Amino acid sequence: MSLVVNNLQCIRGEKELFSGLSFVLTNKQLMRIEGQNGTGKTTLLRTLCGLSQADDGEVLWHNLTIKKQDEVFRNELFYLGHHNAIKADLSALENLQINTALAGASYSEEQLLQALEDIGLFGSEYKSSAQLSQGQKRRVALAGLLLTNAKLWILDEPFVALDGFAVKKLQDVIASHVENDGTVILTTHQEVPLTQGKILTINLDQSNNKPNRSDND
Amino acid sequence: MTSAFWIILKRDLLLALRRRSEIFTVLFFFVVVISLFPLGVGTEEAVLKKIAPGVVWIAALLASTLALDRLFSADYEDGTLEKIVLAPSFLSISVLAKILAHWLLTGLPLVLISPLVGLFYHLPINTILVMMLVLLIGTPVLSMLGAIAAALTLGLRGGGVLVSLLVLPLYIPVLVYGAGAISTSMMQGVSIEPYILLLLAFSLLAMVFSPWVTAVALKISIE
Numbered sequence: 001m002s003l004v005v006n007n008l009q010c011i012r013g014e015k016e017l018f019s020g021l022s023f024v025l026t027n028k029q030l031m032r033i034e035g036q037n038g039t040g041k042t043t044l045l046r047t048l049c050g051l052s053q054a055d056d057g058e059v060l061w062h063n064l065t066i067k068k069q070d071e072v073f074r075n076e077l078f079y080l081g082h083h084n085a086i087k088a089d090l091s092a093l094e095n096l097q098i099n100t101a102l103a104g105a106s107y108s109e110e111q112l113l114q115a116l117e118d119i120g121l122f123g124s125e126y127k128s129s130a131q132l133s134q135g136q137k138r139r140v141a142l143a144g145l146l147l148t149n150a151k152l153w154i155l156d157e158p159f160v161a162l163d164g165f166a167v168k169k170l171q172d173v174i175a176s177h178v179e180n181d182g183t184v185i186l187t188t189h190q191e192v193p194l195t196q197g198k199i200l201t202i203n204l205d206q207s208n209n210k211p212n213r214s215d216n217d
Numbered sequence: 218m219t220s221a222f223w224i225i226l227k228r229d230l231l232l233a234l235r236r237r238s239e240i241f242t243v244l245f246f247f248v249v250v251i252s253l254f255p256l257g258v259g260t261e262e263a264v265l266k267k268i269a270p271g272v273v274w275i276a277a278l279l280a281s282t283l284a285l286d287r288l289f290s291a292d293y294e295d296g297t298l299e300k301i302v303l304a305p306s307f308l309s310i311s312v313l314a315k316i317l318a319h320w321l322l323t324g325l326p327l328v329l330i331s332p333l334v335g336l337f338y339h340l341p342i343n344t345i346l347v348m349m350l351v352l353l354i355g356t357p358v359l360s361m362l363g364a365i366a367a368a369l370t371l372g373l374r375g376g377g378v379l380v381s382l383l384v385l386p387l388y389i390p391v392l393v394y395g396a397g398a399i400s401t402s403m404m405q406g407v408s409i410e411p412y413i414l415l416l417l418a419f420s421l422l423a424m425v426f427s428p429w430v431t432a433v434a435l436k437i438s439i440e
Binding site for chain 2: 046049050051052053071072074075077079081082083084085086087088089090094098099101102103104106
């Protein structure tokens with residue numbers, strides 16, 4: 001299982017965000033994308049999951065471009081964007097149930113409640129999401145990570161709005177996914193300690209866009 | 218694949234149930250527009266009978282554009298649309314579910330309340346039945362064409378007005394044949410069948426192309 005990025009280029013308006021970006025990511029690897037605001041971190045993540053089109057280059061999953069195997073790729077992908085995809089008129093439980101079902105999996109109510117409890121939302125499961133705080137809404141979105149079977153996680157600033165407990169929990173979840181043969185790509189300023197696996201870093205501030213490896217076996 | 222269809226349909230109906238005001242806005246708009254005409258043009262029976270088909274359809278067209286703006290924008294703003302696009306199923310199937318939900322919430326209520334119009338406009342009973350039938354066939358076309366415009370204008374400032382401008386000209390064929398069928402049903406010895414068949418043809422054509430075109434437009438809009 002591998003994600004191969006070949007010579008990727010993205011241009012927004014007049015500005016070239018990045019070009020000639022190439023890397024290979026396999027299981028048991030975590031990639032951190034760094035860069036100042038406006039350097040194209042989110043654009044890169046959206047391009048990797050197929051929401052945005054690259055101006056040049058290609059993204060391969062299992063040696064096939066993601067466009068050619070849309071459904072297979074999306075089945076193995078968990079994407080978390082800036083927005084939490086939480087409906088204010090639905091409860092935390094309903095939101096989680098609908099979002100996991102859309103991703104193609106169905107879970108029993110016990111499993112969903114357990115995931116919400118694990119992420120620290122015990123007591124808020126049936127509350128209307130309008131009453132949840134920003135951090136709690138983020139937790140509902142992240143509860144999907146505890147349930148998903150997706151191999152590739154693409155997370156855009158997953159730690160934003162979370163408190164200490166949730167940050168710790170999320171670090172554990174990400175680390176255990178990487179250890180269990182998963183692959184994670186994320187943008188964050190937060191360290192994610194791993195006990196096994198490899199951390200790769202890409203810094204979009206630099207012009208050469210070569211990934212720096214920091215081995216962590 | 219079919220499951221995404223049911224999930225989205227059920228979700229949209231549930232959301233509308235929690236927030237009923239949007240359904241009633243469309244319905245009341247339809248009734249109010251229709252009841253304004255007799256006040257403006259007078260209550261002469263012959264005049265009202267003559268204008269009724271056009272008035273009903275124009276009110277239906279305007280009412281259906283009211284809620285179009287919200288068709289995708291709510292999902293777009295809270296990130297659900299990205300989830301739907303990235304779901305492992307065909308986007309056009311998900312779009313069809315959203316269109317169906319939209320019609321059930323804004324088109325079907327118009328069909329059901331339309332007999333009330335018969336009272337305002339002195340329409341005979343068989344004309345009222347024809348009116349319900351053509352609205353039943355024609356309003357899904359409005360939702361389907363509207364979805365394309367809503368997807369194209371997604372994320373634009375002032376998109377709501379733009380949707381109406383884009384979509385109202387496209388509604389003309391439905392208006393012509395829909396109103397034509399109702400007028401014809403008040404004449405003796407003329408068949409309304411050609412009108413019904415043409416409306417059905419529009420409906421089928423829109424059902425085939427609209428979800429697909431809308432899906433393409435959505436992908437462009439969220440990029």
